[in-house]
Amino acid sequence: MEVAGIHRLFARSKMLCNVKYAHYIGDGDAKVFPKLISDPPYEDVSITKIEDVNHFSKKMLHRLQKIAESLKKNNIDGKLGIRGSGRMIKKMMINFKHYYRLAIVRNKTNLDDMVRAVWAIWKHKPSSNSEPHHEWCSPSYCGYLQALEKGEEYDHTPHSLPLKIMKAIRSAFEELAHPDTLKRVRNGGSQNANESFHSILWSLAPKNRYSTGVMIDLCAAMAVSFYNDGYQSIIPVLAELTGNTGFFTRVGMKRLDERRIYYEHKRKRKAVQKSKQNEEASDSLSDRMSVDDNRDDQLDDSYIPGAY
Known part of the structure; x- marks a missing residue:
């Protein structure tokens, strides 16, 4: 279909x-x-x-998981596999996926810069106080370069990964940072707008219930109106069909629009508060990210200060 x-x-x-x-x-x-x-x-x-950038960035997570599974019986840096405390834990894999997506989004018009930004992730994470490798990093997210500009000392220890671990996952970067791979997302975007519209459409005509073609056409037209102009946009249509609209119908549609605006403002306000909290936390905890391991939709579109 x-x-x-x-x-x-x-x-x-x-x-x-x-x-x-x-x-x-x-x-x-x-x-x-x-x-x-x-x-x-x-x-x-x-x-x-x-x-689609969101779907494409999941390749990084899948590759890391596959590598971790294939190496779980190999002795790497004194332990079996690459997982474990101070190594490639699940949250770190999700962070890598997040970094990979941002490297694509922030450089989507320039393939060379995109390749460079992805490899900057690999060079950054194994950096140590004695051997920093931040020549491809950006001061917008790199704590080392930010500290360098301020004339302060920077400690890599809290977030650095062992070099042998990074070498073990290098094959994922060789594949996903290759120009032939990344050119598939050059000038790319997201299907989120479509998914948001579809959620409105299927709330009117649920997939688990049969609807005729006429009903689908009607629901699609209503979804377009609701999505673009709000629920009150349907009032003139109802007035033309019925001759008039009642008081409670108008009040109900207005309340639905107000609730939609309220929850959108609430979501944005929480995002701002969350960003401020991360900035405060980054002063003492340089490698913390407020991301739930099981909730990909909590990943935002900006680097968390001090987390990279």
Whole structure:
């Protein structure tokens, strides 16, 4: 269904909107892009797929987990495997995924800078007080360079990983920092806006319940109105259909819009407070990140001061 739907969107774009789509952002699906290549909707346009950054960055986590599993019986730096306290724990793997995503997002228009930023992660983590390697780091996130600018001393010990551990995971960086790999996310974006719209649509027409085509069309039109202009945008439509709208209908729609705005402001306010708390904590704990191991949606779009 997804393959047929996307191909239809491409095929009718010229007739309906007088445009041709040359790129599309997609996740790791294996059927949509081959369909667009084997049955091209346009005669003179070659379609290019851009990977979704959020899905793509999970490759780093998956590669690290795979390496950790394959090396769990190998003696590395005096212990079996790469896991353990002061080594590659689960939270550290999630942090690496977070850093990898940010390296892509902050350099998505320049492939060379993107490659350099990803390798900067690998060079930064095994750095020690006697052998710092921060020549590719940025002062925006690197505590060592920030301390250097202030003329202060910097201790690598709290967050540094053993060099042998970093060498063990080097193959993941060789693959994921390769230009041929990263060019798939150059100028990339996210499908989050689509997912947010879909959540509104499926709340009106749940997937686990059958709906006719007419009902899906109606729910899709309502979802577009709610998503772009709020719930009160449906009031003129109801007035035209019924001749008038009641007092409680208008009050109810207004309250739904106010609640939506309230929770969005509350979310942003918590994000600001969380950032301030991280800045205060970074003075004493330079390698702490407020990320739940089981909640990827808590990862924000900025480096946490002192955590890198």
